[in-house]
Amino acid sequence: MRTKTIFAIMVCCLALTLLLASSVAIAADIEAAKKEGKVIFYTSMDSKTANKLGEMFTEKYGIAVDVFRTGTGKVITKIEAELRAKKVLLDVAQHSDPATFEIWKTRDLLYKYTPEGVDKFYDFARDPDGYWFAVKSNTTLIAYNPTLIKGADIPRSWKDIADPKWKDKLCMSNPYYAGSVKMSVSVILPIYGWDYYKEIGKNNPYIGSSHSGLRTLCIAGEYPLIAPMNSYHVFQVVYDKPESPIAVSYPEEGSVFVAGPAAIFEGCAHPNAAELFMDFMCSEEAQRVFADRAYYPGLKGVYPVGQPRLGDMKLLLPDYDWIIENSEAVITTFDETVRKFRK
Amino acid sequence: MEKRKQRYGKRFNIGKTSLLAACYGAIFILILYPLVMLFRGSFINPTGHPTLEYIINLVTDKAIRESLLNTLIISLGATLLSIAAGVSMGWALSRTNMPLKNLIRNVSFLSLLTPPFLGAIAWVFLLGPRAGKINVLIERVLHFDSPFNIFTTSGIIFVSFLYVYPFVLNATASSLDNMDPSLEHAGRMLGASTWKTNLRITFPLILPAIMGGAILSFLETAAFFGIPSVLGVPVGIYTLSSRIYYFFQTFPPKFEQGAATAIPLLLITALLLFAQRRLMGRRRFTVITGKTEHPQIIDIGRWKYLLLGLCLFVISLSIFIPYSTLLVVSLSRVWGIPLSWENLTLENFRFILFGYKLARVSIKNSFLLAILAASLGLVLAFISSFSVERTPTRANRLMSFLIMVPFAIPGIAMATGFLWAYISPPFVLYGTVWILVVAYIARRVPLAFTNCRDGIRQLNPELEESAINLGASWIKTVKEVTIPLIKGNLVTSWLFIFILSFRELSTSILLYTPNNEVMAVTIFTLFEEGEFEALSALAIMLLGVILIGIYLARKIVGTGFMEIKR
Numbered sequence: 001m002r003t004k005t006i007f008a009i010m011v012c013c014l015a016l017t018l019l020l021a022s023s024v025a026i027a028a029d030i031e032a033a034k035k036e037g038k039v040i041f042y043t044s045m046d047s048k049t050a051n052k053l054g055e056m057f058t059e060k061y062g063i064a065v066d067v068f069r070t071g072t073g074k075v076i077t078k079i080e081a082e083l084r085a086k087k088v089l090l091d092v093a094q095h096s097d098p099a100t101f102e103i104w105k106t107r108d109l110l111y112k113y114t115p116e117g118v119d120k121f122y123d124f125a126r127d128p129d130g131y132w133f134a135v136k137s138n139t140t141l142i143a144y145n146p147t148l149i150k151g152a153d154i155p156r157s158w159k160d161i162a163d164p165k166w167k168d169k170l171c172m173s174n175p176y177y178a179g180s181v182k183m184s185v186s187v188i189l190p191i192y193g194w195d196y197y198k199e200i201g202k203n204n205p206y207i208g209s210s211h212s213g214l215r216t217l218c219i220a221g222e223y224p225l226i227a228p229m230n231s232y233h234v235f236q237v238v239y240d241k242p243e244s245p246i247a248v249s250y251p252e253e254g255s256v257f258v259a260g261p262a263a264i265f266e267g268c269a270h271p272n273a274a275e276l277f278m279d280f281m282c283s284e285e286a287q288r289v290f291a292d293r294a295y296y297p298g299l300k301g302v303y304p305v306g307q308p309r310l311g312d313m314k315l316l317l318p319d320y321d322w323i324i325e326n327s328e329a330v331i332t333t334f335d336e337t338v339r340k341f342r343k
Numbered sequence: 344m345e346k347r348k349q350r351y352g353k354r355f356n357i358g359k360t361s362l363l364a365a366c367y368g369a370i371f372i373l374i375l376y377p378l379v380m381l382f383r384g385s386f387i388n389p390t391g392h393p394t395l396e397y398i399i400n401l402v403t404d405k406a407i408r409e410s411l412l413n414t415l416i417i418s419l420g421a422t423l424l425s426i427a428a429g430v431s432m433g434w435a436l437s438r439t440n441m442p443l444k445n446l447i448r449n450v451s452f453l454s455l456l457t458p459p460f461l462g463a464i465a466w467v468f469l470l471g472p473r474a475g476k477i478n479v480l481i482e483r484v485l486h487f488d489s490p491f492n493i494f495t496t497s498g499i500i501f502v503s504f505l506y507v508y509p510f511v512l513n514a515t516a517s518s519l520d521n522m523d524p525s526l527e528h529a530g531r532m533l534g535a536s537t538w539k540t541n542l543r544i545t546f547p548l549i550l551p552a553i554m555g556g557a558i559l560s561f562l563e564t565a566a567f568f569g570i571p572s573v574l575g576v577p578v579g580i581y582t583l584s585s586r587i588y589y590f591f592q593t594f595p596p597k598f599e600q601g602a603a604t605a606i607p608l609l610l611i612t613a614l615l616l617f618a619q620r621r622l623m624g625r626r627r628f629t630v631i632t633g634k635t636e637h638p639q640i641i642d643i644g645r646w647k648y649l650l651l652g653l654c655l656f657v658i659s660l661s662i663f664i665p666y667s668t669l670l671v672v673s674l675s676r677v678w679g680i681p682l683s684w685e686n687l688t689l690e691n692f693r694f695i696l697f698g699y700k701l702a703r704v705s706i707k708n709s710f711l712l713a714i715l716a717a718s719l720g721l722v723l724a725f726i727s728s729f730s731v732e733r734t735p736t737r738a739n740r741l742m743s744f745l746i747m748v749p750f751a752i753p754g755i756a757m758a759t760g761f762l763w764a765y766i767s768p769p770f771v772l773y774g775t776v777w778i779l780v781v782a783y784i785a786r787r788v789p790l791a792f793t794n795c796r797d798g799i800r801q802l803n804p805e806l807e808e809s810a811i812n813l814g815a816s817w818i819k820t821v822k823e824v825t826i827p828l829i830k831g832n833l834v835t836s837w838l839f840i841f842i843l844s845f846r847e848l849s850t851s852i853l854l855y856t857p858n859n860e861v862m863a864v865t866i867f868t869l870f871e872e873g874e875f876e877a878l879s880a881l882a883i884m885l886l887g888v889i890l891i892g893i894y895l896a897r898k899i900v901g902t903g904f905m906e907i908k909r
Contacts, residue, residue, distance in 0.1 A: 042857070051700065066858060067857075068856075068857035073592060073594055074592060077591065077592050078856075080596050081596065081762075081766065084766060085767050085771065087773065100594070168472065171577075176593045176594050177592070207576075207577050208577055208871065209871045210873065212872045212873050213870070213871050213872050215873060216678075216873025217873065220474040331593060336405075336406065338579065339406075342579055
């Protein structure tokens with residue numbers, strides 16, 4: 001009995017020490033981060049969400065967040081240019097191409113850090129090696145303008161998009177601008193092959209760079225069909241301006257799962273602020289912001305309204321090893337195929 | 344006399360050696376080094392080994408060949424349209440009694456100074472295949488599918504033409520203005536009709552000038568980045584400049600191939616400019632013999648209204664219609680809904696001024712960069728032109744050649760060189776605003792240089808000599824004699840660099856880094872993201888600043904301002 005009590009007290013003490021130690025460590029962290037003064041964040045998430053997170057972080061810690069927002073492709077090329085220059089400006093990168101994070105990992109460019117609370121993340125949102133964490137995810141699906149496309153005409157599958165009736169009506173982004181399109185092409189290719197993209201090319205698609213730009217064109221009726229389209233780009237409008245004519249169709253073959261990892265760069269200028277910012281993005285508070293902005297958060301138990309749960313959906317999952325192997329070929333062949341078969 | 348010149352030269356030389364060295368240093372940094380690095384980049388692979396791979400790709404890669412072909416087709420198309428419109432408009436302005444000449448001269452000039460990619464964006468709003476306002480109107484009123492689609496090669500040719508035709512117009516009008524009328528008098532006295540005189544005597548005389556203007560139109564079109572990016576890239580029509588951008592944006596980025604692809608663009612430009620110089624140089628003496636008499640103004644009766652209609656049509660398509668479209672969109676709540684009181688708002692302006700950090704940052708940067716580029720560029724242009732004019736040594740003649748080199752380099756090719764030069768040691772400017780400042784200066788210093796040199800050339804050196812002889816130091820002489828006398832040239836040079844830097848897109852788009860965005864880049868980004876209302880508000884502000892700049896320049900130096908560009 002006595003030994004048990006002593007043991008219990010010892011455990012309590014240990015726990016308390018650990019708690020104190022850890023809280024001291026975090027406090028030190030925050031102090032060091034404040035001294036660094038800012039964190040430079042390159043991201044492909046929509047600018048409203050990125051800026052909102054930045055403002056929240058600044059309000060909480062008094063540390064500025066310099067947001068550089070553009071498409072996944074441009075985020076990556078910007079970083080590659082900086083690596084070339086041996087002048088890495090950014091601290092934290094986030095975009096929708098996990099395959100590139102895998103490549104960066106093998107090139108020893110990422111800094112290993114386990115943010116607070118990621119133990120409550122889904123497995124799919126965690127790099128098993130602990131370098132990147134998918135702070136948000138989304139799917140790609142088909143979006144259309146319901147005033148121009150109705151009833152039986154609404155495409156039900158990826159296959160339907162290749163139908164000649166969509167000539168001059170289809171728009172999409174491409175695999176080198178948008179990570180989500182790269183993921184989508186990589187899972188549709190094994191099903192339908194490049195012949196599918198020949199047919200797409202014959203439909204004369206408008207190839208924009210940004211999905212929000214495509215959304216504007218779809219709502220205006222300029223190009224009434226978008227495929228593949230990011231789920232959050234549609235649902236953000238559904239949340240904010242429900243009267244806008246845009247709707248989704250979940251393709252029969254499955255919606256494409258697109259993870260949006262974030263990671264810290266090795267040798268960055270503001271490592272402590274970067275760690276703190278990663279903690280923040282994985283916190284429940286920030287994860288709720290992602291859900292409010294129609295993303296699927298990495299944190300279990302937080303869901304976007306009005307969208308089916310990932311677990312209930314038919315999903316196509318990208319094979320990152322295959323993408324690493326074929327990335328360049330996919331990008332070049334896509335560009336060539338779609339251009340060549342235009343009419 | 345000889346002795347005086349020697350003494351004058353000597354006193355000038357003492358302090359000037361260091362200034363001259365500074366000039367050469369600047370030219371090296373601004374022009375030579377990036378150019379060398381551009382070529383180096385095209386011949387060395389990422390692991391550091393020399394290779395011809397990228398050059399061979401220029402011939403074997405189908406995508407590059409296609410881009411080259413598109414560039415040639417589009418430039419040729421825009422040039423032919425420019426010749427058709429520019430020659431008739433120029434002739435109408437110079438030789439006929441057409442009304443509203445001043446209006447047409449002034450407005451057509453705006454085509455060269457306002458940013459062409461804004462025109463492209465506005466024309467998307469108007470002639471987008473399904474939702475473009477004009478197309479919607481045609482379908483609603485005439486009940487058939489409109490044949491117009493701006494996302495085509497002809498669409499690109501059409502919009503490019505609107506922003507290059509003034510080169511031909513100016514060349515035609517000014518050579519007609521300056522032509523010796525006695526030749527035409529002779530023709531008429533020998534019994535030829537007015538039309539015949541024009542066709543057989545006037546036209547052959549001004550042909551070299553027209554060709555010169557046409558070449559400039561061709562080159563400007565070939566160098567366009569914004570227009571083919573907005574109208575062509577989404578539908579797979581690439582030109583060399585948009586293809587270069589593609590190589591930098593694709594993954595993994597192909598920096599080397601991008602650099603190599605800039606070379607054909609550079610060669611086309613250099614070759615045609617050389618041709619233009621030859622053409623103009625050989626014929627100049629026959630065309631411009633000084634204005635002894637005013638050329639005869641022909642009364643063309645009712646035809647003048649036809650010509651006036653043509654002129655008004657062209658300036659409306661290039662200026663009035665697109666820019667008022669941007670104004671309307673900037674004041675609308677939602678693009679696509681007809682303008683009404685309920686849809687009218689100033690919210691977009693509030694948003695870009697107060698609600699959107701990127702817009703605020705880019706407005707600040709645009710002013711800062713353009714002012715820096717204009718001021719530093721002017722100093723360089725003045726010192727170098729002064730040296731070249733006042734001490735014509737061999738070294739200075741070389742300088743006057745080198746400083747004009749950027750004139751022959753399209754913006755995107757130049758940016759490629761700058762990226763190569765300043766991304767890695769010894770000079771790491773990438774990631775700072777300075778890479779944009781030096782790029783802006785390099786691009787526009789030829790213009791300021793010629794402008795300053797023209798001013799100094801017209802000054803009699805004896806004015807400076809007498810100041811020196813009266814004991815003034817050379818610095819004081821320059822400050823109190825030279826500068827006040829060519830103030831007009833200096834002010835216009837400054838304003839020119841300012842305006843052209845303020846609207847700059849093709850160089851900035853490759854060189855900007857986070858927090859160094861400029862207005863043109865932000866407008867381009869907003870277009871890609873479909874934020875048409877905010878984009879238009881920012882565009883209207885950009886246009887406003889440029890118009891104020893032009894107004895100031897005209898106020899200070901009068902219409903002479905308009906004859907300077909190129």
